[in-house]
Amino acid sequence: MKKKMTFGLMIATVMLSTSVYATTPQDDIIILYTNDVHCAIEENMGYAGVAAYAKEMEEIYGKEDVILVDAGDAIQGGPIGKLTQGEAIIDIMNQVGYDVFVPGNHEFDYGLAQFLKLTNLLNAKVISCNFINLDTDQPVFAPFIMTRHGNTDVAFVGITTPQSYFENKNGKYHLTFSANENGRWLYSNVQRAVDEARSLGADYVVAVAHLGTGETSSPWRSTDVIANTTGIDVMIDGHSHNIVENQFVANAKGQNVILTQAGSKFDRLGEIIISPDTDTIVSRLISEYTPKDLATQVFIDNINSRFEDILNHVVANTDVLLATRDPKTDIRIVRSQETNLGDLVADAYRDYLGTDIALINSGGIRASIKPGKITHGDIISVQPFGNLATSVLVNGQTILDALEMGARNVPGENGGLLQASGLTYTIDANVPSSIIFDDKGKFIGVEGEYRVKDVMIDGKPIDLEKEYSVGSVDYIVLNYGSGMSMFKDAKVLKDRTMVDNEVLLNYILNNLEGDISSGYENISGDGRINIIEIVEPLYKEYTVVEGDNLSSIAYEQLGDGEKYNEIYELNKDIISSENLIYPGQVLKIPDGETIDYEYVPEDYNVGTDISEENYIEDISDAEIINEIINEIIIKDKEMTDNEDIIKDEDVTDDKDTSNDENVIKYEVIIEEK
Numbered sequence: 001m002k003k004k005m006t007f008g009l010m011i012a013t014v015m016l017s018t019s020v021y022a023t024t025p026q027d028d029i030i031i032l033y034t035n036d037v038h039c040a041i042e043e044n045m046g047y048a049g050v051a052a053y054a055k056e057m058e059e060i061y062g063k064e065d066v067i068l069v070d071a072g073d074a075i076q077g078g079p080i081g082k083l084t085q086g087e088a089i090i091d092i093m094n095q096v097g098y099d100v101f102v103p104g105n106h107e108f109d110y111g112l113a114q115f116l117k118l119t120n121l122l123n124a125k126v127i128s129c130n131f132i133n134l135d136t137d138q139p140v141f142a143p144f145i146m147t148r149h150g151n152t153d154v155a156f157v158g159i160t161t162p163q164s165y166f167e168n169k170n171g172k173y174h175l176t177f178s179a180n181e182n183g184r185w186l187y188s189n190v191q192r193a194v195d196e197a198r199s200l201g202a203d204y205v206v207a208v209a210h211l212g213t214g215e216t217s218s219p220w221r222s223t224d225v226i227a228n229t230t231g232i233d234v235m236i237d238g239h240s241h242n243i244v245e246n247q248f249v250a251n252a253k254g255q256n257v258i259l260t261q262a263g264s265k266f267d268r269l270g271e272i273i274i275s276p277d278t279d280t281i282v283s284r285l286i287s288e289y290t291p292k293d294l295a296t297q298v299f300i301d302n303i304n305s306r307f308e309d310i311l312n313h314v315v316a317n318t319d320v321l322l323a324t325r326d327p328k329t330d331i332r333i334v335r336s337q338e339t340n341l342g343d344l345v346a347d348a349y350r351d352y353l354g355t356d357i358a359l360i361n362s363g364g365i366r367a368s369i370k371p372g373k374i375t376h377g378d379i380i381s382v383q384p385f386g387n388l389a390t391s392v393l394v395n396g397q398t399i400l401d402a403l404e405m406g407a408r409n410v411p412g413e414n415g416g417l418l419q420a421s422g423l424t425y426t427i428d429a430n431v432p433s434s435i436i437f438d439d440k441g442k443f444i445g446v447e448g449e450y451r452v453k454d455v456m457i458d459g460k461p462i463d464l465e466k467e468y469s470v471g472s473v474d475y476i477v478l479n480y481g482s483g484m485s486m487f488k489d490a491k492v493l494k495d496r497t498m499v500d501n502e503v504l505l506n507y508i509l510n511n512l513e514g515d516i517s518s519g520y521e522n523i524s525g526d527g528r529i530n531i532i533e534i535v536e537p538l539y540k541e542y543t544v545v546e547g548d549n550l551s552s553i554a555y556e557q558l559g560d561g562e563k564y565n566e567i568y569e570l571n572k573d574i575i576s577s578e579n580l581i582y583p584g585q586v587l588k589i590p591d592g593e594t595i596d597y598e599y600v601p602e603d604y605n606v607g608t609d610i611s612e613e614n615y616i617e618d619i620s621d622a623e624i625i626n627e628i629i630n631e632i633i634i635k636d637k638e639m640t641d642n643e644d645i646i647k648d649e650d651v652t653d654d655k656d657t658s659n660d661e662n663v664i665k666y667e668v669i670i671e672e673k
Contacts, residue, residue: 028065029149030057031206031272033262035071035238036104038366039078039089039384040265041300045286048300050269051096051293053286065149068097069156071238072104072210073264075118077366079311079380080303085110088303090121095299098124100145102158103131104210104238109385112175127158127208129193130178130186140175143193146202152276155197157232159209161239162186162220163441181439183219187228194231204274204281207232212240213261215409223249226257234272234281237261243268246283258283311377316508318516322369322382323523335362335413338525341369341382342419344516348507350421353391353471353494357422357457359402360472361482363415364500374508374516383500387473390497392490396455396464399423401486403452405443408433410451410531416482419529421471423462426454426530442485454530469493473500538591539570544581557589566590 032054041047050068057066074093075086086107093101101124108115119126119141129143144157162179178186194205211222218224222237226249235257237244241264248256260283262268268285275281321327322341324334334342345365350358367381406418407427434448455462474496475481480488498506508514519526542557550564558566568578570588575581 027150027275027277028061029147029152029154029204029274029276030061030066031069031154031236031270031274032057032066033069033071033208033236033270033272034074034266035210035236035262035270036073036241036264037070037089038073038076038106038265039081041078041080041089041092041304044266045269045289046266046292046300047092047096048292048297049266049289051296052291053269053289054097055293056291067099067147067154067156069100069208069236070098070102070124071208071236071261072102072160073106073238074101074104076106076109077384079377079384080307082380082384082386083307083310085114086118087121090118092296092300092303094121094123095296096293098122099147100124100156100158100208101126102208102210102238103128103141103160105161105163127156128160128177129157130162130189131160132176132178132189134174134176143189144197146197146200149276152203152274153201154204154206154274155194155200155202157190157193157197157205157207159186159190159207159211159225161210161212161217163217163239179220179440181219181437183224183228186220187225190225191229191231194229198231203276204233205231206272207235209235210238212237213242213244214240215412222259222261226251226259228252230255232257234258234260234283236270236272243285245285260285311375311380313376314373315376315379315505316374316512316514316516318369318371318374320516320521321371321523322516322520324365324368327523332413333523334365334419335415335417336409336411337417337531338419338527338529339365340520340523340525341365343421343525343528344507344520345383345504346419346421348504348511349389349471349473351507351511352498352503353389353469355391355422355469355471355493357399357420357468358471359399359418359420359423359476361406361415361476362417362419363482364473364475365419376505379501379505379508383504385475385500387475387500388496388498389471389500389503390474390477390495391469391471391493392477392487393467393469393493394487394490396457396462396466396468398486398490399462399468399470400450400452400455400464401443401446402484403455404433404446404450405435405483405486407451408435411534414482416484421528422457424454424456424528424530425452426532427451428453428532429534430532437483438485440483442480442483444485539588540591542587542589544583544585544587546583548581548583550578550581553587553589563590 032050034050054066054068070093075081075089080088101122103126125145126141127143127145128141129139131140132138133140141158144155146153146155160177162177178189197205209222209225211217211220211225213221213223217239222235226232226235230252232251237259238261240261242261243263244259244261247259249259251257258281260270260272262270262285268287269289271284271286273282320340322344323339324341325332333339342360342362342365346358346360349360364385364387365382366384369378369382403418403425406414406416408414410417410427410429428451431449431451433451434446436444436447438444457468470477476484477487477490508516542553550567551561554564554567555561564578567587567589568575570590574585
């Protein structure tokens with residue numbers, strides 16, 4: 001039986017009406033999902049494997065009780081996606097039979113008009129509760145859909161990362177993903193969609209999100225949304241390419257919500273099993289599944305054959321691995337350090353544009369090239385976005401700010417980390433980033449010490465007032481991607497010239513004569529980006545005994561009772577209050593000199609308060625101190641019976657948001673299609 005859909009014309013509710021399968025082994029509802037496939041058509045399980053597994057589940061549970069979902073970033077990241085502007089990927093997804101789709105930020109890489117064309121071609125229902133047309137204050141797509149399984153209704157709420165935005169030719173934002181500085185606009189729109197779904201009878205709410213868990217996504221991470229909303233049972237996530245099988249995150253009322261994510265490029269296939277009879281939800285990830293759906297595989301083979309000659313055409317050779325990942329660990333490194341491929345790409349732009357320096361965002365360098373023959377497909381895989389080479393004239397301060405913006409997460413990842421040519425710089429990871437952002441994550445300024453130091457251009461220290469020519473891509477210097485708004489006043493020298501992968505290919509052919517054999521041997525590059533690693537303090541361990549408090553421990557271990565706060569700061573994960581410790585706790589102590597004094601505090605033992613008067617300072621002779629202590633009259637510290645102990649708790653704001661201008665207001669119209 002084919003699924004029947006009803007959906008809201010003005011907004012946003014779509015229902016898949018289904019029938020009851022009384023003969024199934026269980027009345028379970030199966031949700032299968034993928035995220036961040038990035039054109040990896042045949043990697044790992046691949047689309048043919050997903051199709052085979054979905055059909056197997058349909059045979060067991062019934063076609064109407066198996067829902068296939070994608071959480072975004074499907075159409076970009078590979079040669080076939082690039083060559084067809086995403087259309088071939090949509091064709092494959094239709095062949096597989098996806099039911100629900102949430103746009104990721106990379107769905108917009110081919111332009112808004114092409115994105116809208118692709119969503120019309122896609123058979124799956126596209127949902128996003130926070131993608132808003134600012135001209136009409138209405139959602140662009142349905143905020144949620146509902147599927148019916150016997151007497152059980154499941155709602156799917158779509159959420160797209162606010163790390164996407166659109167400007168018109170006048171620089172005005174006309175579409176938004178509900179981005180503001182504190183995340184409240186996003187949370188409100190998600191909550192409204194969840195509440196509306198519940199009011200229509202949803203028994204379970206599954207959020208399908210392209211948000212991620214990385215620090216750069218705060219305050220719009222999946223964990224942030226869960227913590228500031230109620231009513232979601234499960235959140236399927238994407239964007240950060242993490243493998244998250246079954247994490248529990250507390251919502252605004254302290255109730256656990258399942259968070260799951262399947263990595264990227266079919267690292268895993270996600271499966272959620274809802275059992276209404278027992279009111280249980282199970283989340284798991286499938287890492288290995290070998291069967292392939294024959295019809296889907298034939299369909300993919302036909303698409304591949306159309307582009308085989310173009311993609312497999314050998315254009316060059318490399319004797320070295322050109323890396324985005326560490327070959328030993330397979331950990332992506334291009335977004336956290338210099339790599340030889342980053343050097344090569346930056347060199348290509350500097351040469352083509354004839355600039356003093358070139359700066360290329362690491363997020364635009366997508367794939368490694370293995371030693372051996374280089375095909376046209378390999379080149380497109382490295383730079384699949386179709387960004388255009390652009391050069392600008394800016395002063396040294398702008399360059400410093402751009403480097404600082406890119407370096408803010410080191411040693412962690414950031415797609416805005418700038419690979420460089422004609423320039424070297426140092427990142428001191430011990431210096432906390434003090435960048436100020438606007439509510440869209442764009443650079444405003446630096447309020448503290450710069451992490452980036454020792455910037456050298458052509459072997460000379462950068463002059464912050466001098467003007468330099470900078471080669472890059474339009475995404476960075478014209479569209480201010482990765483938050484690079486410091487380029488907004490730049491003078492454009494060459495405006496949107498050659499496409500990115502052609503710049504790289506021409507450099508390899510013309511400057512390196514099609515053979516990369518020297519100059520790029522080291523996968524960590526040739527020293528253009530120097531990182532001063534975080535110096536981790538050395539710790540020792542101390543086990544709390546009866547009679548201890550942080551002050552006495554600080555005096556005994558560090559020689560200064562006033563250093564108790566240092567111990568507290570190191571142990572916040574196990575100490576809820578600096579005034580409360582318990583026998584048997586193992587504390588981390590900064591590794592300093594131990595002072596061998598017999599220090600005895602007055603009467604402040606485990607579990608009681610510490611104050612400045614409660615320990616003796618400047619002890620120089622333990623015996624004298626002991627004699628003095630013998631004469632001290634110990635006074636009991638009284639605590640009134642009605643004194644409250646305040647603990648950190650999740651607080652839910654029950655304020656009525658019906659008049660909040662940031663909350664979407666819509667009516668639901670359900671109509672038969």
